[in-house]
Amino acid sequence: MAELKRIPGLEPKIARTKAALWRLxxxxxxxxxxxxxTIFFVMALTGLLDTASEKLASIALFIFLAGLLPLVWxxxxxxxxxxxxxAIHLLDRQSELRPLSALQDRPARPDASGVALWRAHETDLTDAARRLNVPDFAAEWRASDPLYLRFILPAVVAVVAFMSFSVAGERLSRAFSPDIGSLFGAENIRIEAWITPPVHTGKPPVFLAANGAPVRVPAGSELTVRAQAPSAPNLIIEGAKSPERVRFTRTPEGAYEARATxxxxxxxxVSWWGERASWRVQASPDNPPEVEWxxxxxxxxxDRTxxxxxxxxxxxxxxxQLVLRRTDQGADSPAEIVDLQMPGIAPRxxxxVASIDLTRHRWAGLEVSARLRVTDGAGQTGFSAEAVFILPEKLLLQPLARAIQDIRVTILREDNEYASVEAANRESLVQNEVFTEATQRISRAPAGIQRASLMIEAVTYKPERFFEDVSVYFGLSHAGSILHAASSTDEADETEPLLWSLALRAEYGSAADALRALQAARQALEExxxxxxxxxxxxxxxEAFKQAAQNYLAARMAEALANGLDAPPSDTDSAQGGGSGMGGSDFADMLDALSDLTETGASDQARQLLADITNMLENLQFQRGNGSGEGFPGMPGEQGDNDDDMPEEERELxxxxxxxxxxxxxxxxxxxxxxxxxxxxRRSQPGQQSGNQQQGEQGESGAQPGLEEGEDGNSSREGTLTERQGQLGDLVEELARRRGREGGSSEDGTGAGGTVDEETLEAIERAQRRAAEALEDGNNFRAIRxxxxxxxxxxxxxxxxxRELDDLKRDRLGEEYGNGGDRVDPFGRPMGGTSDSRDVNIPDQAERQRAKDILDELRRRYGDPADEEERNYLERLLDRF
Structure with missing residues (x-):
């Protein structure tokens, strides 16, 4: 049998024949x-599915997939x-010799003559096989595909694809990936998402727009996604790590909500039968806070730090905070924390400059290492470099006060615990037996507590000889009783407030209590x-601060009287030095100004004025008078000058x-x-002022010279704006006639005896006359100008x-009292009714009244009907006040 593969060119013919049979x-x-x-692709490429709704496109895809499977099967x-x-049979039947089949036969008699004959026959067959060609299947194709669909269908797809070449990919993608969820009610899904930054950042919530630009938020912000959907969707968070899936929970309102950080x-x-919404979020890291000296x-x-x-x-x-550690105990010793006040809420x-009183600290007088520690809203902390200094110690001059202070620090600096008590055995609990170890607690106290108890006993020995203030003796006795009854160092430390107040009372008397109350009231108002x-x-x-200030003044005056009107003791709670330039009525004016500033919302100015008032009170000093025997010259609230004693020139001015x-x-x-x-x-009634302005200005000046007044104290002029403006012009003309022509004028517009420059008054009168004419013509704009x-x-x-009046008073006081003489107020300043505002900036009455009027006007407009936008604006203004 001859091998067909050995015949050159026969195997490719067999393969092509087989391929033709496969295609057929x-x-x-x-x-x-x-x-x-082909029909589905043509529909997709021509955009027919794009024009259909998502529901129809999904149905078309399902029909395609449903019909595809049975047709494939x-x-x-x-x-x-x-x-x-x-394939061999189709090739072989082209020749009558059937060469391919014959070549597979064997000779019947394999003798020498037969083999030679077979070889010659095989050669003829091989030649015949080489002449074979791939058969023509035209007849079979006409029978199987009479419509030539094998050519038409690919051509149609190619033509449609060529015509929609630029959008073919998008159309096919949408055709094979329609919104399947539309079949289940996806078009009714409503998704809302917002990010709430941490509270300490002070940033408002950020609402996320679907498929919008990236949103930057602080790290640690809380994401909230709420969806109105038939069932719970899925929230997928893809970050630097593996994707995280967050489960939605059902809310009482029937929605689904998910939260993440x-x-x-x-x-x-957010996916629900496909992606429903997506956002990109960028997280800004929250760096730790920094602080430095x-x-x-x-x-x-x-004595302040x-x-x-x-x-x-x-x-x-x-x-x-200020973190303190004793330098003599090592870095691992327990730290003391002192809270420091910041200028505002969460400053960035x-x-x-911090000025704090650490004289009451238990380590006062010792060397400490200090570091500043800041903490932000996220709980992150930052530290400053280390600073070493000695905590200031309270300067006490009285021996009894120093002794009480030694007792106090001895108790506070004891950190060891009490010795434990062994439980009494049952045999010792018999009748008439006393378990003394349970009652003698001082014997189990650490060495510092026992030493403090002995110090109290030593100080209170012979009280009738050494104690002038009975309250101090009884206070020390009470502190000793507390030490004897204490069973722990915490209970022993409860004597600290008592011993501190006793030390101050022994040093200063009752004025120290009033000063502490004043400082506490100031701190509460500042906060x-x-x-x-x-x-x-x-x-x-x-009101509490005002009362504390008055109580402190009364205590200091009582102390001064007890000392024979001498200066009060030079102590750190009420140091001498005297204020700089405050007249007799300035103290009341400062309190009134502070009240006005707090009412109008000027917090920064109010805090500054509050500090100035407190410092002046702490620096208060009393001195003897000028020998007139009239008590305290210059006490707060006392007038420095009398109208009868005022020179004629000053009175007229x-x-x-x-x-x-x-x-x-x-x-x-x-x-x-x-x-x-x-x-x-709606304008106000002519001649009437706001209630605040009437009380503020008329309360000071009383009757108004040159103006007619009604019974209620208000101006009784009534009429139109033109008439009122004309009346003001008449007043200026009358003032010029009464004042301006009484003497010559000076360069600054004033003359001797309080005269006023006639040209200045004429300029004012002309402006007022022009305003009246403009009002009469109805030109309000020109009238306002x-x-x-x-x-x-x-x-x-x-x-x-x-300014001229101030200069006259200053000159007169300089001539009358020289450099101030002995006539000074309780703050150590020269009397005379003038005030030096270099240290204390008090807003004048006009500024404070105008601020009140603005605040009242904002409140009135906020209460009137207005659109929502204006109402919100006014509400923000009122919040600032």
Whole structure:
């Protein structure tokens, strides 16, 4: 038998024949599947499925997939793979010799003559096999595919794909990935997502827009996703680590909600039968806070520890503390924490000077190492470098006070525990037996507590000889009883407040108690102003501070009387030094100004003025009078000058200044009414002022010179704006006639005896006349401009007169008392009614009244009906106040 593979060119012919049979068999079996797939692809490529709704596109895909499977199964059943022998048979039947079949035969008689004959026959057959060609299957194709679908279907797909080449990929992707969830109600799903930054950052919540730009939020923010869906969706968070799946929980409202914490850059996806929403979130890291010393701690003359610090943080510092350790006990010794006050709520960057009283600390007088520690809202801490200094110790001059202080620190510096008590055995609990170990607790106390108890016994020996203040003796006796009854160091430490107050009483007497109350009231008011407390709470603490200040003044005066009007003791709680320049009524004015600042919301100015008032009270000193026997010259609330003793020149200048002040107030009221009329608002009744302004200004000045008054104290002029403006012009003309022509004028517009420059008054009168003419013509805009011009000129003129009056008083006081002499107020300053504002900046009455008027106007407009946007704006303004 000859090998067919040895015949050159025969095997490729067999393979091509077999391939033709395979194609023919595949078309016969899978032509329905090809038609079905072609129809779907044509629909997808032509965009027919894009125009349909998501629901129809999903149905079309399901129909395609549902029809695809049975057609594939049907085609597979019908398909029959061709075999090699079939291809050989089709090739062999082309020749009558049947060379391929004959070559597979063997000779019947393999003798020598037969073999030679067979070889010659095999050669003929081989030649015949080489002449064979691949058969033509045209007839079979016409029978199997009479419509030439094998050419038409690929051509249609190719043409459609070419025509939609730029969008073919997107259309096929949408065709094979429609929104399957639309079949189950996905179009009714509503998804809301927002991120809430940590509270300490002070940032508002961020609402996420679907498929929007990346959103940057602080690390540690809380993500909240809420979905209205038929069933719970899935929340997938993809970050630097493996994806995290967060389960939705059902809310009482019937929605689904999921929460997660964003700590790193993440991609968020919500899926429900496909992706429903996605967001990209970038997390900003929260760096630890930083703090440093600007100046190292040092002791001030008032025994306070003063230093300057600086801190920074991304979102604000929550706490600032001073960490103290004793240098003689090593770095592992227990630390003491002292809280420091910050200038505001969670400052991001601040640099302040801290002045704290550490004289009451148990380590006072010892060397300590200190580090500043800051803590932000996330709980992260930062430390400064180490600073070594000696804690200031309270300067006590009285021997009894020093002894009490030694007892106190001996107790506080004892850190050892009490010795344990062995339980009594049953045999010892018999009748008439006493278990003394359970009652004699002082014997189990550590050495420091026992030594303090012995010190109290030594100090209280012979009280009738050494104690003038019975309260101090009884207080020490009570402290000794507490030590005897204490069973732990914590109970023994409870004597600290008692011993501290006894030491101060032994040193200073009752004034120290009043000073502590004053400092506590100041701290409470400062905290209320700093933390933005309610108006009622601030007013309550303001009244407490006023009462504490008055009590402190009374205690210091009583102390001065007891000492024969000599200066009070030089102690750190009430140091001498005297204030700088405060007249007799300045103390009441400062308290009134502080009340006005707290009411109008000027927190920073109020805190500064509060500190100035407290410092002046702490520096209060009393001195003897000038020998007139009239008590305390210059006491707070006492007038420094009398109108009868005032020189004629000063009195006339004061009267002129008062008239200008009244005129300025009337002109400002008229300006406000004109502006209100121009805006179409309801203007106030002519001649009436706001209640606050009447009480504030008329309460000071009493009757208004040059103006008619009604029974209620208000100006009785009534009429239109034009008439009122004309009346003001008449007042200026009358003032010029009564004052301006009484003498020559000086360069600054004033003359001797309180005269006023005639040209200045004429300029004011012209501006007012022009304003009246504009009002009569109905030109409010021009009237307002002239009114403002007149107001500015009146104010400038009044300021010039006020400066001249101050100069006259200062000159007179210098001549009368020299450098101050002995006539000083309780703060150690020269009397005379003038005030030096270099140290204390008190807003004048006009500024405070104007701030009150603005606040009242904001409240009135907030209560009037207005659109929501304006109401929100006014609410934000009121919150700032």
């Amino acid at each position: 068999s595949a078309v016969r079996a899978f032509w329905p599947l090809a038609v079905f797939v 049907f085609g597979t059943k019908r398909y029959r793979a061709p075999e090699r022998k079939e 964003i700590m790193m850059d993440s991609e968020l996806r 600007v100046t190292t701690p040092e002791m001030t003359p008032l 003063e230093f300057e610090w600086k801190l920074t943080d991304d979102y604000g510092v929550e706490a600032l 960057e601040s640099q302040e 209320a102003l700093r933390d933005g407390a309610s108006e009622a709470e601030i007013q309550r603490r303001m 004061s009267e002129t200044l008062q008239e200008l002040s009244d005129l300025l107030r009337e002109q400002r009221d008229l300006n406000d009414d004109t502006l209100a009329e121009q805006r179409g608002e 002239n009114q403002d011009d007149a107001t500015d000129q009146i104010r400038d003129l009044a300021e010039g007169l006020a």
